[in-house]
Amino acid sequence: MTVRTRFAPSPTGFMHIGNLRTGLYAYLFAKKNNGTFILRIEDTDQERKVEGAVDMIYRTLETAGITYDEGPDKDAGYGPYVQTERMGIYKEYAEKLVELGGAYYCFCTKERLETLVDENGNHTYDKHCRNLSEEEIKKHLDNGDPYVIRQKVPENVVSSYEDMVFGEVSVESKDIEDGVLLKSDGLPTYNFANVVDDHLMGISHVIRGTEYLSSTPKYNLIYDAFGWERPNYMHLMPIMKDAQRKLSKRYGDANFEDFISKGYLPEAIINYIALLGWCPKDNREKLSMEELIESFDIDGLSHSPSIFDETKMRWLNGEYLKAMSPDEFYAKAEPWIEKGIDGKDYDKKEIALLLQTRIDILSDIPEKIAFLNNFKEYDTNMFIHQKMKVDFEVAKKAIDIATDALKDFDDWTEDGIKEQIKACAESAGMKSGQVMFTMRVALTGEPVTPGGAIEMAVVLGKEETLRRLAFSKELIK
RNA sequence: GGCCCGUUGGUCAAGCGGUUAAGACUCCGCCCUCUCACGGCGGCAUCACGAGUUCGAGUCUCGUACGGGUCACCA
Numbered sequence: 335m336t337v338r339t340r341f342a343p344s345p346t347g348f349m350h351i352g353n354l355r356t357g358l359y360a361y362l363f364a365k366k367n368n369g370t371f372i373l374r375i376e377d378t379d380q381e382r383k384v385e386g387a388v389d390m391i392y393r394t395l396e397t398a399g400i401t402y403d404e405g406p407d408k409d410a411g412y413g414p415y416v417q418t419e420r421m422g423i424y425k426e427y428a429e430k431l432v433e434l435g436g437a438y439y440c441f442c443t444k445e446r447l448e449t450l451v452d453e454n455g456n457h458t459y460d461k462h463c464r465n466l467s468e469e470e471i472k473k474h475l476d477n478g479d480p481y482v483i484r485q486k487v488p489e490n491v492v493s494s495y496e497d498m499v500f501g502e503v504s505v506e507s508k509d510i511e512d513g514v515l516l517k518s519d520g521l522p523t524y525n526f527a528n529v530v531d532d533h534l535m536g537i538s539h540v541i542r543g544t545e546y547l548s549s550t551p552k553y554n555l556i557y558d559a560f561g562w563e564r565p566n567y568m569h570l571m572p573i574m575k576d577a578q579r580k581l582s583k584r585y586g587d588a589n590f591e592d593f594i595s596k597g598y599l600p601e602a603i604i605n606y607i608a609l610l611g612w613c614p615k616d617n618r619e620k621l622s623m624e625e626l627i628e629s630f631d632i633d634g635l636s637h638s639p640s641i642f643d644e645t646k647m648r649w650l651n652g653e654y655l656k657a658m659s660p661d662e663f664y665a666k667a668e669p670w671i672e673k674g675i676d677g678k679d680y681d682k683k684e685i686a687l688l689l690q691t692r693i694d695i696l697s698d699i700p701e702k703i704a705f706l707n708n709f710k711e712y713d714t715n716m717f718i719h720q721k722m723k724v725d726f727e728v729a730k731k732a733i734d735i736a737t738d739a740l741k742d743f744d745d746w747t748e749d750g751i752k753e754q755i756k757a758c759a760e761s762a763g764m765k766s767g768q769v770m771f772t773m774r775v776a777l778t779g780e781p782v783t784p785g786g787a788i789e790m791a792v793v794l795g796k797e798e799t800l801r802r803l804a805f806s807k808e809l810i811k
Numbered sequence: 812g813g814c815c816c817g818u819u820g821g822u823c824a825a826g827c828g829g830u831u832a833a834g835a836c837u838c839c840g841c842c843c844u845c846u847c848a849c850g851g852c853g854g855c856a857u858c859a860c861g862a863g864u865u866c867g868a869g870u871c872u873c874g875u876a877c878g879g880g881u882c883a884c885c886a
Binding site for chain 1: 816817823837849878881884
């Protein structure tokens with residue numbers, strides 16, 4: 335069987351993580367089965383359309399590494415791939431369905447429809463126009479009366495199908511409404527456009543959110559009425575913000591681009607969301623796109639919603655950062671380091687080396703190195719260290735030792751400085767650890783730094799190192 | 812409310828009738844160590860509840876509770 339899957343987002347804003355995951359799974363499933371992955375833009379809802387949203391979809395898929403084989407700009411004979419460019423098609427098929435007995439004209443007014451509300455406030459259609467005679471229909475049509483075309487749901491049948499994730503799903507036809515297929519403005523509803531497009535585009539596997547799980551039998555009835563082959567279905571549980579709420583655009587940072595600008599790597603985001611609702615057979619946690627394709631299987635799909643946990647995504651991102659070569663990491667980190675040192679003349683490569691194992695996301699960088707261009711009065715209590723046996727007296731002595739050791743010293747390398755400090759500490763009768771601890775604080779004014787005293791001295795350079803030592807000495811007094 | 816779907820630690824989750832109920836994140840402790848981090852080792856903590864089927868149930872069935880979805884000329 336030729337596998338053809340599709341991702342059909344609506345251009346109504348930025349690309350939401352949950353939505354992206356649906357696209358990812360459709361992509362993985364297609365690639366796993368040597369199939370074709372198709373992008374279709376579902377923009378029939380003109381009211382919710384957002385300017386620039388289509389570009390956002392392209393951009394997101396590209397940086398996420400999800401490449402479609404067919405789409406608006408890659409027509410393989412099934413186009414157009416944008417629903418508003420397919421408008422003529424739907425009306426034609428809706429009329430065809432009427433001929434086939436699977437749909438009918440409905441001339442009910444909005445006012446009449448509004449009176450049809452059940453005790454729970456839900457709209458229900460009473461099939462008023464289902465059995466209009468040929469003459470009545472013709473009369474309305476000739477009058478130019480506005481109309482919609484509704485699905486003619488067969489009576490007393492049970493529509494069921496085998497969902498690839500949930501197994502058998504069935505719904506009785508009495509629970510299915512004669513829904514609108516073609517609106518009075520001549521445009522199709524999602525329900526209809528979706529079926530027609532999926533069929534015409536030869537979609538073999540429909541992969542989408544569970545919100546469609548219970549309406550799928552209704553769509554199947556349309557396939558049946560046309561005499562079309564039904565596709566296979568895979569419904570996906572949503573990604574949640576917490577136990578009750580779906581991840582929502584309103585909470586701000588649930589979209590792909592935001593995470594990218596916060597310093598997440600696209601591959602880490604993809605990896606993480608792939609694992610939300612799916613688990614590979616071997617339980618691996620870090621997988622590249624190729625590995626995801628290789629190990630993707632339906633068995634691993636979850637039957638229950640998953641809560642999005644940014645803490646874990648941070649961790650995963652950190653793993654990706656650590657796995658990079660120093661050069662790769664530097665390329666990614668450089669702009670953030672620049673931001674942190676604010677134009678000061680420090681060796682950015684050296685700084686990158688210190689940072690690589692100490693951050694989870696790139697945006698952690700500026701804060702971690704702020705002390706480099708911001709060194710002023712600090713709390714001297716930092717010098718007091720029980721375990722190290724350092725107090726103010728020891729600290730002053732240690733600073734003196736360090737200063738003396740370095741003021742005429744020129745081998746400004748890690749090894750060089752380290753040996754020099756060690757030697758001088760010992761000959762002064764002090765533990766090198768005490769000197770280095772003190773020196774680290776004296777050089778940074780921070781309780782926590784991305785590296786020890788020696789590394790800090792190397793990054794700061796000789797001149798700045800001596801200046802800060804002197805400054806700290808004064809401060810302790 | 813009707814219908815549909817679901818429920819394993821705080822979170823992601825493995826598990827497909829017999830397990831000491833994996834693993835990961837988080838958190839805590841220890842080791843390493845000039846702070847932190849990395850790395851290594853260890854720890855806390857889970858089968859929603861009740862019946863049934865069975866020699867045996869997280870795994871099967873049925874109820875209950877809880878959660879989600881859906882009932883539009885939105886997608």
